[in-house]
Amino acid sequence: MEQLVGAQHLHHHHHHSLSPRTPRTPTRPQPHPLLQHLPSNRFRDHQIHHAAPPRSLRVTPPFFLLLLAAVYLLASFTILSSPTPLLVRLRSSPKALLVPMPTPPASSRASSPEFFELDNKRIRVRLTNVGAAVTSLLVPDKNGAGIFADVVLGFDSLDPYLNGTSPYFGSIVGRVANRIKEGKFTLDGVQYNLTINNPPNTLHGGSKGFDKTIWEVTEYNKGDNPSITFKYFSRDGEEGYPGDVSVTARYSLLPTMALKLEMDAIPLNRVTPISLAQHTYWNLAGHNSGDVLAHSVQIWGSQITPVDQLSIPTGEFMPVSGTPFDFLTENQIGGRISLIHGGYDHNYVLDSGEVRSGLRHVAKVTDPSSRRVLNIWADAPGMQFYTGNFLHNIMGKGGAIYGKHAGLCLETQGFPNAVNQPNFPSVIVHPGEKYRHTMLFEFTTL
Known part of the structure; x- marks a missing residue:
C-alpha cells in the first residue's frame, strides 16, 4: 500500500497545528529547592545593603583586611565571569527553575543503526532498529531444514531504511498506519x-513515521528463547500528532517455526490516535524469485471498506461474496487481479476466522513451487491486502x-482514516490506557 517507492518520490509539505493553551495567571515565583545549593551572592550584592560594618572591623589588622579583599575579588570574578549553568538558566528564564524539565525518557537517547539476528535453529530472522524492521527471514522448504530461502523483501545495507527510499520494507509503521484523508482530523474540538x-x-x-526512526534496543536475548525488544519515544507534535507516546515492539521466535510480534503504545499526557502495522513484503518462493501472482491467499474477512479514487475509505462496508475481493476460500492472487484497477490495496474487515489464545486467524498464504505456507494470526479489526502494485525496479x-x-x-x-469515520472501530487512545497489537506468523510446508 505504498506509493512512495524509490523512483517515485513526492514533495512533502508540513502542516502543524498548535493546540490552544489556557492563559495562566501570573504568580510570584517561589524559591526553587535547587537555589539552596547556589553559591552565595552576598559579595556581589553587599553594596545594595548600606548596613554599617561591625565595630570589630575597625581594629582588624591590615593584613587581614587585605586577605578579605582578595577573597572578595576572587569570588566576585568567579561568579560574574563564569556563572554555573543553573545561574544562567535563572537569569535568562526564571520559570525554568520553577518547573524543571523532566529527564528525557531512555528511549529518546540516540542509538546507532544496527542489524540484529534471532535464530532458533528452525527459522532465522534478521532485523534492524531502524523502523524496528524485519530485513531477512530464512525458512525451510518442503525438502526440510537443509533448503532455506529468504522470504521477505529488503536490503543488504541500512542506507535505504535510513534515507527514506525503502517502501516500508519490513518496518513498523505509525503513529497511524495507512491513510488519513487530507492529513486532518479533529479531536476534542x-x-x-x-x-x-x-x-x-x-x-x-x-x-x-516510525519506519524511519531509530528505535532503542531495550532487551536482546540470543538463548533458547530468542527475542528482541525495540522502544521508541514519539514526542508531542511529531508529524502533527498530539501528545507524547511510548511505543514498544517485541519480536520473539517460538519453539515452532513461528515469529511473534507484540506491539504496545502508551499515550503519556494527551489523547491521540494510535494504529500500528507491520509492513513486511512476503514472497514465499524467495525474495528474488519474481512476482507472487502464483501464490494462493485465503483471508477471513467477509467485507472490505471500499475506497474512493484517492484510496480513502468511503465509510461503507461491501460484502466480498461474488466479487474479485472474495478470498474466503483459497484463491490464486493472479486469477482475478486484472479485474482490480491497479491491483489489490484494500482493507478487509476481519470477522470470520478461528480464534486461538486471543488471536484471530486472519490470513493464509501458500506458494505452490516451494510448498511453503504462512498463517497469520492477529487481534486487530482490519487488514490491508496489498500486492506490491507500486514496486518498480528496486x-x-x-x-x-x-x-x-x-x-x-x-x-x-485499525481501519484506514478511522479518525474521520465515526462508524469505524475507534483508534483513539487516552492517557492511562494502553494500545496493544499482537501478530503471529506461523510457517509450515505442504
Whole structure:
C-alpha cells in the first residue's frame, strides 16, 4: 500500500497545528529547592545593603583586611565571569527553575543503526532498529531444514531504511498506519494538521513515521528463547500528532517455526490516535524469485471498506461474496487481479476466522513451487491486502530487482482514516490506557 517507492518520490509539505493553551495567571515565583545549593551572592550584592560594618572591623589588622579583599575579588570574578549553568538558566528564564524539565525518557537517547539476528535453529530472522524492521527471514522448504530461502523483501545495507527510499520494507509503521484523508482530523474540538506525504493525504505516519526512526534496543536475548525488544519515544507534535507516546515492539521466535510480534503504545499526557502495522513484503518462493501472482491467499474477512479514487475509505462496508475481493476460500492472487484497477490495496474487515489464545486467524498464504505456507494470526479489526502494485525496479538484497507484484503485504491494522469515520472501530487512545497489537506468523510446508 505504498506509493512512495524509490523512483517515485513526492514533495512533502508540513502542516502543524498548535493546540490552544489556557492563559495562566501570573504568580510570584517561589524559591526553587535547587537555589539552596547556589553559591552565595552576598559579595556581589553587599553594596545594595548600606548596613554599617561591625565595630570589630575597625581594629582588624591590615593584613587581614587585605586577605578579605582578595577573597572578595576572587569570588566576585568567579561568579560574574563564569556563572554555573543553573545561574544562567535563572537569569535568562526564571520559570525554568520553577518547573524543571523532566529527564528525557531512555528511549529518546540516540542509538546507532544496527542489524540484529534471532535464530532458533528452525527459522532465522534478521532485523534492524531502524523502523524496528524485519530485513531477512530464512525458512525451510518442503525438502526440510537443509533448503532455506529468504522470504521477505529488503536490503543488504541500512542506507535505504535510513534515507527514506525503502517502501516500508519490513518496518513498523505509525503513529497511524495507512491513510488519513487530507492529513486532518479533529479531536476534542481541536483540528490537527498532519504532514502530507501521499498528496493529498497522510500515509503511514507522515514523512518521518516510525519506519524511519531509530528505535532503542531495550532487551536482546540470543538463548533458547530468542527475542528482541525495540522502544521508541514519539514526542508531542511529531508529524502533527498530539501528545507524547511510548511505543514498544517485541519480536520473539517460538519453539515452532513461528515469529511473534507484540506491539504496545502508551499515550503519556494527551489523547491521540494510535494504529500500528507491520509492513513486511512476503514472497514465499524467495525474495528474488519474481512476482507472487502464483501464490494462493485465503483471508477471513467477509467485507472490505471500499475506497474512493484517492484510496480513502468511503465509510461503507461491501460484502466480498461474488466479487474479485472474495478470498474466503483459497484463491490464486493472479486469477482475478486484472479485474482490480491497479491491483489489490484494500482493507478487509476481519470477522470470520478461528480464534486461538486471543488471536484471530486472519490470513493464509501458500506458494505452490516451494510448498511453503504462512498463517497469520492477529487481534486487530482490519487488514490491508496489498500486492506490491507500486514496486518498480528496486535494487534489493543480493542484487535482486523487485518489480511490480514482487511481494505481498498483509498488514493487520485499525481501519484506514478511522479518525474521520465515526462508524469505524475507534483508534483513539487516552492517557492511562494502553494500545496493544499482537501478530503471529506461523510457517509450515505442504
